Amino acid sequence: MTNAQTRYAVDPTTAKGFDTETLRDHFHVGDLFTPGEITLVYSHYDRLILGSVVPDGAPLTLDAVPETGTASILERREMGILSLADRGKVTVGGETHEMARGEILYVGMGSGPLTFAEGRFYVLSAPAHRTCPTRLVRIADARRVEMGARETANERVIIQFLHPEVLDTCQLVMGYTQFAEGSVWNTMPAHLHDRRMEAYLYFDMPKDARVFHLMGTPDQTRHIVMANEEAVISPPWSIHAGAGTASYTFCWAMAGDNVDFTDMDMVPMDALR
Numbered sequence: 001m002t003n004a005q006t007r008y009a010v011d012p013t014t015a016k017g018f019d020t021e022t023l024r025d026h027f028h029v030g031d032l033f034t035p036g037e038i039t040l041v042y043s044h045y046d047r048l049i050l051g052s053v054v055p056d057g058a059p060l061t062l063d064a065v066p067e068t069g070t071a072s073i074l075e076r077r078e079m080g081i082l083s084l085a086d087r088g089k090v091t092v093g094g095e096t097h098e099m100a101r102g103e104i105l106y107v108g109m110g111s112g113p114l115t116f117a118e119g120r121f122y123v124l125s126a127p128a129h130r131t132c133p134t135r136l137v138r139i140a141d142a143r144r145v146e147m148g149a150r151e152t153a154n155e156r157v158i159i160q161f162l163h164p165e166v167l168d169t170c171q172l173v174m175g176y177t178q179f180a181e182g183s184v185w186n187t188m189p190a191h192l193h194d195r196r197m198e199a200y201l202y203f204d205m206p207k208d209a210r211v212f213h214l215m216g217t218p219d220q221t222r223h224i225v226m227a228n229e230e231a232v233i234s235p236p237w238s239i240h241a242g243a244g245t246a247s248y249t250f251c252w253a254m255a256g257d258n259v260d261f262t263d264m265d266m267v268p269m270d271a272l273r
């Protein structure tokens with residue numbers, strides 16, 4: 001079964017007046033990873049689709065969805081698929097990809113339907129205007145960027161899978177960030193990039209742990225409380241950072257005008273409110 005919903009874009013002035021529930025309705029994505037289901041959220045920010053696929057004994061096929069209005073979801077889109085299970089099996093374009101936990105499969109525009117035979121997957125899809133080759137990116141092939149420090153509780157490694165220095169994509173940039181023991185802060189100092197949106201999936205979290213995800217314009221920050229395997233949509237005008245009550249990993253993905261990961265406008269600490 002495929003469940004899909006649409007989230008419309010919100011401007012920062014409107015978002016400023018939201019209470020907790022309204023903020024969550026627009027930006028927080030819960031209820032992902034239902035066994036036997038494909039769950040998709042179509043965001044009007046850069047038309048990014050994010051979601052989950054959890055085969056449960058029988059294969060699940062992702063093909064046409066009314067939200068894209070095309071014969072097949074990838075007719076004018078590309079996709080990144082993160083395996084969250086030790087074993088995953090995805091067939092697309094006549095080829096079956098056996099995936100291990102933490103690997104990301106890139107699927108190019110026009111590849112046709114996707115069949116997920118086993119595993120647990122987080123999926124992201126952005127509009128594309130050209131086809132790039134489908135490729136499974138293993139952890140050893142990804143680019144690792146060490147960031148932060150133990151003293152500031154943000155020592156971490158940014159692992160870039162769908163990134164110009166690893167493989168060619170149309171506009172999707174995707175990977176995940178893992179923390180050194182004791183570090184809990186992501187993406188602080190905060191930054192903005194009005195040229196592209198971003199989405200985060202927080203995972204690898206103990207059941208009772210929470211991440212306080214920070215969003216909003218620098219002078220109007222808000223927080224969204226995130227549990228394991230929940231996602232959050234970060235509008236182009238918003239900071240995106242967080243601190244966890246325990247260790248976690250988060251998958252980041254971006255779409256928009258610029259595929260350069262370092263295209264960020266840093267926010268000085270004294271600008272945050």
Ligand SMILES: O=C(O)C(=O)C[C@H](O)C(=O)CO
Nearest residue numbers: 156158177186187188252261
């Ligand atoms: O740990 C980090 O810092 C990040 O992962 C940064 C995000 O990916 C990001 O916001 C890139 O624009």
Ligand SMILES: [Zn+2]
Nearest residue numbers: 191193198240
């Ligand atoms: Zn960012």
